[in-house]
Amino acid sequence: MTRNYGQQQTKMTVLLDDFSRSLIIKQTIQFTNNSDKPISKLVLNDWNHAYSNKYSPLGKRFSDEYVRNFHLASDYERGSTTITKILVNDSLTDWNRAENNLDIVEIVLKNNLEPSKSITLNIEYNLRIPNSKFTRFGYDNGKYLLNNCFLSLARLSKDGQFTYYSNENLEDIANAVYTKINIDFVIPKNYEITCNLDFITQIESDVTKKISFSNENSSQIQFAIEKNNSYESFKNDNIEVQTNLYDVKISGIQKAIIIDKIVNYVSDNLGKIPAKKIIVSQVDYERNPFYGLNQLPSFLSPFPNEFLYEIKFLKAYLHNYLKSSLKIDIRKDSYIFDATQVYIMMKYIEENHPEMKLIGNLGTYKLTKSYFLSKANFNEQYNYLFLLMARKNLDQSIGNSKETLIKFNEQIAGKYKAGLIFKYLNDYLNDNSVEKSFKEFIVLNQSNQTDTNDFQEILKKNTSQNIDWFFDNLIYSNKPIDYSFSKTKKTKEHIAVTIQNNSTITVPISVSGIKNNQVIFRKWLPNITSDTTLVFPEKYLDKLILNDSSNIPEFSKKNNYKSLKGLFSLNRPIKFNLLRDLEDSRYNQIFYTPEIGYNLYDGAIISLTLDNETLLNKPFRYNLSPSYSAATRSMTGSMSYYFNQQRRDSKLYNIGYGLNSSYYHYIQNAAYLKVNSSVSLSFRDLDLRSNKRQNISFRLAYVNKESSPLNNPNSQSPLKFAAYDGSYSYQKPEMSSGFGFGTGLSFSKNFGKATTGISYRKLFENNYQIGLRLFAGIFFYNKDINSNAFGLDRPKDVLLDYNFYGRSESTGFFSQQIIIAEGGFKSKLENPYANKWMTTLNVTSSVWHWIELYGDAGFYQSRNQNVKFGYDSGLHLDLVPNYLELFLPIYSTNGFEMGQKNYQEKIRFIFTISPKTLTKLFTRKWF
Secondary structure, eight states: OOOOSEEEEEEEEEEEETTTTEEEEEEEEEEEEOSSSOEEEEEEEOGGGGGGOTTSHHHHHHHHTTOHHHHHSOHHHHOEEEEEEEEETTEEOOOEEETTEEEEEEEEEEEEEOTTOEEEEEEEEEEEOOBTTTTSOEEETTEEEEESOSOEEBOBOTTSOBOOOOOOSSSOOOBOEEEEEEEEEEEETTOEEEESSEEEEEEEOSSEEEEEEEESSBSOOEEEEESSOOOEEEEOSSOEEEEOOOOTTSOHHHHHHHHHHHHHHHHHHHOOOSSSEEEEOHHHHHHSOOOSGGGSOGGGOOSOHHHHHHHHHHHHHHHHHHHHHOOSOTTTSHHHHHHHHHHHHHHHHHHHOTTOBTTGGGGGSTTTTTSHHHHSBTTHHHHHHHHHHHHTTOOOOTTSOGGGSOHHIIIIIHHHHHHHHHHHHHHHHOSSHHHHHHHHHHHHHTTSOOOHHHHHHHHHHTOSSOOHHHIIIIISOOOOOOEEEEEEEEOSSEEEEEEEEOSSSOOOEEEEEEETTEEEEEEEEOOOSSEEEEEEETTSOSEEEESTTOOSOOSOOTTSEEEOSSTTOOSSOEEEEESOOOOOTTSEEEEEEEEEEEETTTEEEEEEEEEOOOSSOOSEEEEEEEEEETTTTEEEEEEEEEEEEEOTTSSEEEEEEEEEEEEEEEETTEEEEEEEEEEEEEEEOSSTTOOOEEEEEEEEEEEEEOOOTTSOTTOOOOSEEEEEEEEEEEEEEOSSEEEEEEEEEEEESSEEEEEEEEEEEEEOTTSOEEEEEEEEEEEEEESOTTTSOEESSSOOOTTOOSOOSSTTOSSSGGGGBOOOOTTOOOSOOSSOEESSEEEEEEEEEEEETTEEEEEEEEEEEOTTSOOEEEEEEEEEEEEETTTEEEEEEEEETTEEGGGSSSGGGTOEEEEOOOHHHHHHHHHTTTO
């Protein structure tokens, strides 16, 4: 059993300098080496200093997740720690910041600190408090909310090694346990302080007040300093709760009842918290909210106000309860923390709100009653949000160290899977050993530093069954679970049904027998490695269901139903729904969606889309979209079929097979038919936090155009042709920099060409940003020199790949639409096409916020012509990058464009109305 190998006692005086937003600190730390090894250096956590540099581990994480405000902030806003003096046993000593961990302080000792010996540090330092806009901790409009900001000894292991963890905005600091804390806060008289430590005394002077706090066996220090105290205090026999959790629509009495109920419930299920006081702040909840439909604005919320406050307080209280109670390494063993929290939340809902639905009272409306979403219980969201990542092939093992998880897994999907699998284990064992183990483990933490081995020993001790498979296959693996029914064999007397394991891991699976909509039996099948066969009397059952309680986070449940009725009975009948719904494994779901699109030649495109896309990704997707063209009064439309072959734990993580076609108009009164068949290979690093992606694709494109008198009469371009192309792309986008490379080959009967593009973007420390794009293309042969060429300012788009609203327009508003491809110029130049070769450079340079300067230059040549040079420059208004942008030409090969007539016709725009494209803006920081 593990014990506390490093213990620290600390005393400090903390003076708030409100003018500079700083804390001036004098601190004494007495440290005892309880490990089995002598220590040659001490390691201090200085997580406040992580904010000081854009390239710290914290800054790098912000960049990976596209958090722009940290990189653009001033040094003053970001904050830092300035250490002025460190004494070891009253002797001045040298110190340094660890390489690659600037928020870790190392102190090399003159003499080794032997086991059981103690040492005293005296440290003087200033904390410049960061702006709260980065993590919600810090300074915000006269308020200070801080968590573990002081210098503290790092966690020590049995072999005398300190833990080196940098602040990565994960709330998982690894401190040595504070066996005793004494803090004197000196703050301006007009401020109040709320702290999770025990209040001792308060002494006031003319301009300041000194408030003293103390505590024992604590692992964190959290406090709020504000002019108007926003915290209310609620006490019961277990603990004092100080909270400013916001909900204006319920009374203080209602809050008191809810808080008392939850505090008692948690104490009954997990044990009394060792602390006498706990803070539950609005920031605690905002950092770890209850994701789901209750995130809607209050005027749209489908849940009662009391329930919303209850679920918010339950989540935030459990978070702080566990932070105060557990002495685990939260970064390394976060699954224990997450499983305990989510398990108790699920149990609380089952016992106190068993009828609550996933969408609350919205399910009572006639409009929603046909949707599975309206019937799903509140707790089913845990499974669906985990499957959201599993279906994207982005789920990770919950046994992974916390800093390796992508944001959605760290904050949502991984937590939910942890709670689900322990709920499933409790259901399978059916002996209350899981709940007993949670409680016993928390008791152990009151006196010991613990780890996952301690937790597993307790869990194994409390059950008579072998559960090694649980840790191997569910905690330390992300391999999917998928069981299904396969063949059925009938005789006059019996029915034999085979259950098949479609995955590479084995876990127990439940099977239930249904007769006349009643459950006849439910049993567990623990050892299906490949398949097993069950035999039943004829007409004994109507249906068999696997995993009917949905406790197992199974990859797919569509194959979990087996009808035993007549020969022509359907396992899953067809069900039609408007728009979207949750995946309902009982049915084959088909969704129909009215849509309106637009292009200049079809006018309004009124469609009725039929597809099988639920709110979760599917391996096979189809989309049938017949449409009516208002301008031509004719039928148009599109269709697509796509199959994803996912490969887990492989750099080649996805192979996609696609077939799609479209039929629309490309010019007035002339339509085109396009058919694409494709194969794409997608690659990524095994480290999913890496933004690096590579793709190789192969395609056969068939195009058939109707002839039109508006086409170029000199064009030799065939109206019907096929082309083959292959491409490779490499992308590594981050907020602070981005690099991309792509190359491709295209061949048809009439042309063969190669293209290459390189892009680079860099955001410098002074917030100046530059972007570069290089394009080069060459035709190996080209029999259609008039219609097949590289374009400086607008691609010819022979294969109809780009989403132009007026693809054949050379004048007018729709010709001003720009898609950055090929030459990438913004000004419209005379004779901007090259049917032999082209190479261009595009440069952008930041001016202020979303205003940039751009400049383009390039050489190009057509057959039997001299090499030409072109250039342009102007202002770029980057309102919503890649989705809404304006380009205002200033000077180009055409001369000074702003002084020329009809300047408004020279302005170019990027505008995207596709909802699927726009959602990428909001999901890129999560996935």
